[in-house]
Amino acid sequence: MTTTTPASRAARLLSRPIALGGLTVPNRIVMAPMTRMFSPGGVPGEDVRSYYARRAAAGVGLIVTEGTYVGHDSAGQSDRVPRFHGEEQLAGWAKVAQDVHAAGGTIVPQLWHIGMVRQQGEAPYPEAPAVGPSGLVTAGAEPTGKAMTQQDLDDVVAAFAQAAADAERIGFDGVELHGAHGYLLDQFLWEGTNRRTDGYGGDPVARTKFAEEIVAAVRAKVSPDFPILFRYSQWKQQDYKARLAETPQELEAILSPLAAAGVDVFHASTRRYWLPEFDDSGLNLAGWTKKITGKQVISVGSVGLDGDFVKAFQGQGSPVKGIDNLLDRMEAEEFDMVAVGRALLQDPEWAAKVLADRFDELKPYDADALKTLS
Numbered sequence: 001m002t003t004t005t006p007a008s009r010a011a012r013l014l015s016r017p018i019a020l021g022g023l024t025v026p027n028r029i030v031m032a033p034m035t036r037m038f039s040p041g042g043v044p045g046e047d048v049r050s051y052y053a054r055r056a057a058a059g060v061g062l063i064v065t066e067g068t069y070v071g072h073d074s075a076g077q078s079d080r081v082p083r084f085h086g087e088e089q090l091a092g093w094a095k096v097a098q099d100v101h102a103a104g105g106t107i108v109p110q111l112w113h114i115g116m117v118r119q120q121g122e123a124p125y126p127e128a129p130a131v132g133p134s135g136l137v138t139a140g141a142e143p144t145g146k147a148m149t150q151q152d153l154d155d156v157v158a159a160f161a162q163a164a165a166d167a168e169r170i171g172f173d174g175v176e177l178h179g180a181h182g183y184l185l186d187q188f189l190w191e192g193t194n195r196r197t198d199g200y201g202g203d204p205v206a207r208t209k210f211a212e213e214i215v216a217a218v219r220a221k222v223s224p225d226f227p228i229l230f231r232y233s234q235w236k237q238q239d240y241k242a243r244l245a246e247t248p249q250e251l252e253a254i255l256s257p258l259a260a261a262g263v264d265v266f267h268a269s270t271r272r273y274w275l276p277e278f279d280d281s282g283l284n285l286a287g288w289t290k291k292i293t294g295k296q297v298i299s300v301g302s303v304g305l306d307g308d309f310v311k312a313f314q315g316q317g318s319p320v321k322g323i324d325n326l327l328d329r330m331e332a333e334e335f336d337m338v339a340v341g342r343a344l345l346q347d348p349e350w351a352a353k354v355l356a357d358r359f360d361e362l363k364p365y366d367a368d369a370l371k372t373l374s
């Protein structure tokens with residue numbers, strides 16, 4: 001009888017290619033989007049190129065870039081976050097895509113509008129107001145920004161669609177729409193920040209209308225097989241305990257219109273992938289997303305983050321946080337791909353080590369990794 005070690009099972013399950021729309025991704029490991037603020041003037045430079053290319057060369061199948069602002073004056077607030085509009089900025093991004101492809105990887109930009117999280121008066125558009133569905137930054141807050149007019153909504157929809165068209169034109173493999181973590185799209189999805197009464201607020205279906213219009217506008221501007229990923233979360237950076245949906249039925253009301261509008265892949269953002277989402281099942285948020293929509297789904301949250309994960313490769317450590325739990329879920333097809341954030345930020349070789357059974361070389365995460373773009 002041959003025995004299968006946890007290690008070789010990891011390599012087998014994670015190294016399978018997958019087709020997302022017209023794109024073939026060489027394996028199941030995704031780099032999670034991570035804002036790094038190393039792009040002065042909003043232009044990703046040579047260091048950003050090599051940061052991503054290094055990870056593609058070392059086995060990451062699909063890179064989701066850090067959030068990058070769409071072309072709307074209120075979309076962002078930092079001049080060091082890369083922008084996805086403007087000649088110089090897009091030229092920088094085109095080179096990032098080229099380098100990632102040359103290294104054997106695939107890449108999508110994460111298109112971002114921060115909405116009410118913007119603190120007024122910062123670069124690159126100091127005069128622009130913070131905007132959102134109702135001018136609220138979090139549940140129960142007093143309005144501190146502008147409730148968006150129909151014109152504002154139309155402008156932002158157009159900005160996302162233009163950014164997606166540009167992504168395809170300059171050589172990216174798809175786009176991810178940032179609908180998570182309490183930023184603009186999520187401010188519409190979440191009733192805590194969406195108090196509108198005009199068809200964009202109210203029940204979950206109405207609160208989804210704005211994101212749905214963005215997906216449909218993007219779909220109309222790109223090729224039919226150009227993959228659209230949509231990232232969403234229950235948690236908000238304003239409130240980790242907030243939830244969009246208390247039941248699978250409420251989640252379905254949000255996800256179904258998005259799927260129908262053209263989303264190919266959902267990226268269900270959780271902080272710990274092993275936690276069940278609703279009471280009556282062990283499925284995590286990604287698992288429920290796949291069950292509800294039938295679409296391909298990426299899971300994420302604390303993969304490879306602590307010593308337990310490393311030890312579990314060697315048959316010790318927590319069975320919950322370790323690799324076996326993740327692989328069981330992948331084997332059961334609970335979700336299709338797994339995104340890795342901080343572990344990959346720290347170690348560009350993380351994917352190569354996992355795919356080649358070099359588990360002894362994995363190291364626990366250290367927050368010092370945030371300081372550089374290595």
Ligand SMILES: Cc1cc2nc3c(=O)[nH]c(=O)nc-3n(C[C@H](O)[C@H](O)[C@H](O)COP(=O)(O)O)c2cc1C
Nearest residue numbers: 032033034035066067269300301302303340341342
């Ligand atoms: C430094 C940093 C920046 C992040 N920036 C983004 C971002 O721009 N967009 C996004 O959707 N998530 C962002 N995230 C969340 C990550 O994509 C990911 O969901 C989270 O870190 C959990 O994965 P991990 O436990 O593997 O790190 C960021 C996380 C970190 C640590």
